[in-house]
Amino acid sequence: MTTAATPEARGPVLLEVRNLHTAFPASNGAVLAASGVSFSLAARETKGIVGESGSGKSITLRSLLGLVPEPGRVIEGEVLWDGRDLLQLSSTELRAIRGREISMIFQDPTSSLNPVYTVGEQIGEILRVKLGMGRRAAQERSVELLDHVGIPAAKKRAGSYPHELSGGMRQRVMIAVAIACKPRLLLADEPTTALDVTIQDQILALLAELQNEFGMAMILVSHDLGVVAQNCDSVVVMYAGHVVEDAPATALFDSPRHPYTVCLLKALPSIRAPGVRGRLAQISGQPPDLARLPEGCPFRPRCPSSRDACVTVTMELETVGPAHATACPFPAEGA
Amino acid sequence: MTAEAPLLEVTDLVKRFDLRRSLRSRLSRDPAPRLTAVDGVSFSLGRNQTLGIVGESGSGKTTLARCLTRLVEPDGGSVVFDGTDIGAVAGRELQRVRRRIQVVFQDPFTSLNPRMTVGAALAEPLRVHGVASRKEAPARVAELLDLVGLASTVTRRFPRELSGGQRQRVAIARSLAPQPELLIADEAVSALDVSIQAQILNLLVDLTDRLGLTMVFISHQLSVIASVADTVAVMYLGRIVESGPVGLVFTDPQHPYTAALLAANPEPVPERRRRQPAIRGDKPTPLEIPTGCRFRTRCAYVQERCAEVDPPAAQVAPGHSAHCVVLPFAPSPGQTITDPRPRRLGEGA
Numbered sequence: 004m005t006t007a008a009t010p011e012a013r014g015p016v017l018l019e020v021r022n023l024h025t026a027f028p029a030s031n032g033a034v035l036a037a038s039g040v041s042f043s044l045a046a047r048e049t050k051g052i053v054g055e056s057g058s059g060k061s062i063t064l065r066s067l068l069g070l071v072p073e074p075g076r077v078i079e080g081e082v083l084w085d086g087r088d089l090l091q092l093s094s095t096e097l098r099a100i101r102g103r104e105i106s107m108i109f110q111d112p113t114s115s116l117n118p119v120y121t122v123g124e125q126i127g128e129i130l131r132v133k134l135g136m137g138r139r140a141a142q143e144r145s146v147e148l149l150d151h152v153g154i155p156a157a158k159k160r161a162g163s164y165p166h167e168l169s170g171g172m173r174q175r176v177m178i179a180v181a182i183a184c185k186p187r188l189l190l191a192d193e194p195t196t197a198l199d200v201t202i203q204d205q206i207l208a209l210l211a212e213l214q215n216e217f218g219m220a221m222i223l224v225s226h227d228l229g230v231v232a233q234n235c236d237s238v239v240v241m242y243a244g245h246v247v248e249d250a251p252a253t254a255l256f257d258s259p260r261h262p263y264t265v266c267l268l269k270a271l272p273s274i275r276a277p278g279v280r281g282r283l284a285q286i287s288g289q290p291p292d293l294a295r296l297p298e299g300c301p302f303r304p305r306c307p308s309s310r311d312a313c314v315t316v317t318m319e320l321e322t323v324g325p326a327h328a329t330a331c332p333f334p335a336e337g338a
Numbered sequence: 339m340t341a342e343a344p345l346l347e348v349t350d351l352v353k354r355f356d357l358r359r360s361l362r363s364r365l366s367r368d369p370a371p372r373l374t375a376v377d378g379v380s381f382s383l384g385r386n387q388t389l390g391i392v393g394e395s396g397s398g399k400t401t402l403a404r405c406l407t408r409l410v411e412p413d414g415g416s417v418v419f420d421g422t423d424i425g426a427v428a429g430r431e432l433q434r435v436r437r438r439i440q441v442v443f444q445d446p447f448t449s450l451n452p453r454m455t456v457g458a459a460l461a462e463p464l465r466v467h468g469v470a471s472r473k474e475a476p477a478r479v480a481e482l483l484d485l486v487g488l489a490s491t492v493t494r495r496f497p498r499e500l501s502g503g504q505r506q507r508v509a510i511a512r513s514l515a516p517q518p519e520l521l522i523a524d525e526a527v528s529a530l531d532v533s534i535q536a537q538i539l540n541l542l543v544d545l546t547d548r549l550g551l552t553m554v555f556i557s558h559q560l561s562v563i564a565s566v567a568d569t570v571a572v573m574y575l576g577r578i579v580e581s582g583p584v585g586l587v588f589t590d591p592q593h594p595y596t597a598a599l600l601a602a603n604p605e606p607v608p609e610r611r612r613r614q615p616a617i618r619g620d621k622p623t624p625l626e627i628p629t630g631c632r633f634r635t636r637c638a639y640v641q642e643r644c645a646e647v648d649p650p651a652a653q654v655a656p657g658h659s660a661h662c663v664v665l666p667f668a669p670s671p672g673q674t675i676t677d678p679r680p681r682r683l684g685e686g687a
Contacts, residue, residue: 055531055532056531172620199395199621200394200559200560200599200602200604201394201598201602201615203602203604204616204617205617205618207604208614208615226531226532227604228532229561229603229604229605229606231606232606232607233604233607233608252608253608255608256606256607257608267532267533270532270536271532271536271606272535272539272561272562272565273561273564273565273605273606274560274561274564274588274603274605275564275605276564276565277564277565277587277589278564278567278568278584278585278588280388280543280547280566280568282540282543283565285536285537286533286536286537289501289503289504289534290501290531290533305533
């Protein structure tokens with residue numbers, strides 16, 4: 004497996020994922036939600052993982068921190084962090100890293116916050132458990148953190164329960180929890196999908212600001228190509244558990260090479276072409292069923308440029324440009 | 339086309355909901371809190387036209403759709419469909435009007451009966467509305483499936499055996515069964531993946547053209563509205579704040595809210611990284627809509643008089659109007675609103 008990006012060009016490697024396989028048991032054996040996923044992330048870099056439902060983007064992210072929901076399991080691969088393989092760590096060792104060095108935020112802040120504690124208490128708990136702060140100090144720091152993530156009247160809000168806050172405010176609280184220990188990497192799983200577009204805009208701006216301030220890297224999982232385009236340095240495109248393309252954001256959106264990426268970008272409606280009334284370039288067929296994947300390239304049945312040789316494709320990433328790789332041996336012409 | 343009477347004419351539509359009260363507030367005889375979902379909405383829609391309604395959560399777009407079909411009773415105003423005031427009819431007459439107005443909902447997982455085969459789900463509206471006899475039904479079902487691009491073999495399938503996109507096709511076929519003239523699509527593609535979303539959008543546009551349908555297309559996604567609608571109405575807290583041809587509204591927005599929505603919309607263009615949010619603050623609750631202009635609490639161009647006047651519609655171009663007292667307001671789309679200086683009518687561009 005070759006990882007696409009040349010780390011030298013982007014500064015030191017912070018995280019490297021090699022050949023990750025995550026499986027879920029199924030009636031006919033097992034399905035691979037992540038199938039040979041490899042990529043690397045530099046310090047301070049923002050990497051997007053984009054794909055449709057069932058592409059394996061969220062499972063890949065969860066695999067990094069040992070958070071794959073039962074009965075799923077990581078069955079192969081390495082996740083290198085500071086010279087250590089996170090997949091080999093004990094749950095105690097992993098817990099020491101989670102929240103302190105690597106934090107995670109989720110799509111739905113309502114279900115990630117405890118409804119019976121005030122938001123101040125929940126942030127304070129992290130500070131006491133992870134940083135060993137005293138109760139008083141943790142309380143003060145909680146208010147500072149709430150203020151830091153743009154919650155007005157932070158002192159008063161620290162005493163609020165999650166249900167008393169709007170969706171956008173709850174996501175800000177989750178972010179305050181996540182950055183409490185100044186992690187070097189933030190994993191964000193669809194952090195703005197449940198929010199209105201104007202609030203999404205505010206949250207993404209906040210994340211970028213915090214990244215800048217703390218020198219924090221981020222992996223942003225999203226189904227929204229627009230969100231990824233405007234917030235990421237580089238992007239991994241996933242389809243049916245496989246990485247099909249890995250490239251700097253500019254290269255990916257200006258000259259996509261994998262036919263799936265090309266089709267996906269063409270299928271997007273745009274506010275820049277209003278009043279066109281339909282005729283979006285559509286991708287024919289249905290999303291893949293992980294239990295019944297075709298031989299070779301999983302996109303083959305829907306691909307406009309598929310050919311006989313696609314049956315034997317191994318989905319290895321091949322470099323096609325600077326820090327740009329694709330799993331298609333017959334890539335689209337670069338622009 | 340302009341001389342023709344519109345198919346749908348909505349005037350000053352209002353819908354409020356009384357909220358449940360605590361025991362204490364009931365005993366103390368405080369007035370019940372009222373949520374204003376739709377607050378004086380007017381528009382008209384000509385035949386074969388598609389109106390896009392865009393707004394964020396709580397803007398009242400779904401309640402508006404429900405008022406159009408009288409699934410909820412409006413508290414004020416009127417909905418006139420092809421000359422019939424649907425608020426004034428009842429019984430058989432209401433059912434006759436309802437046959438001509440059909441709705442496609444967001445979630446094809448819940449809008450189809452899980453225990454009915456696709457064939458049965460499509461035959462039901464044919465029978466209910468007396469569109470086809472029992473004998474004619476199978477042929478008509480096959481026709482409907484063909485219309486939405488499904489093979490006739492799905493007739494015997496159950497919804498759970500279909501993918502999300504296929505289910506939405508069935509839901510569309512079902513809404514077309516009674517041969518409606520007006521189709522209301524309420525977030526009809528929001529639950530779908532991009533590749534399937536494009537298929538369904540193309541299908542809807544194709545069907546409206548082929549069958550001469552009029553459509554009200556409701557969505558929170560500006561890009562989706564841009565690709566299907568002829569005209570667009572932007573809703574904020576129960577009111578249409580700007581409306582007009584989609585090409586004009588999206589390229590030359592006149593209301594600060596429309597401009598902010600467009601700026602906040604993430605376009606798949608990597609260079610356009612903005613670090614300043616297009617709009618600050620949370621939207622007010624529909625329980626307490628601000629006095630005067632309802633957008634003033636978040637508006638970058640707010641003036642003193644905005645608190646006093648509830649701005650009436652001001653026409654800025656033929657068919658294009660906005661409710662704002664500081665018109666014309668015209669930042670280029672995508673531009674961050676950083677200039678807090680308001681422009682007055684007649685000043686500047």
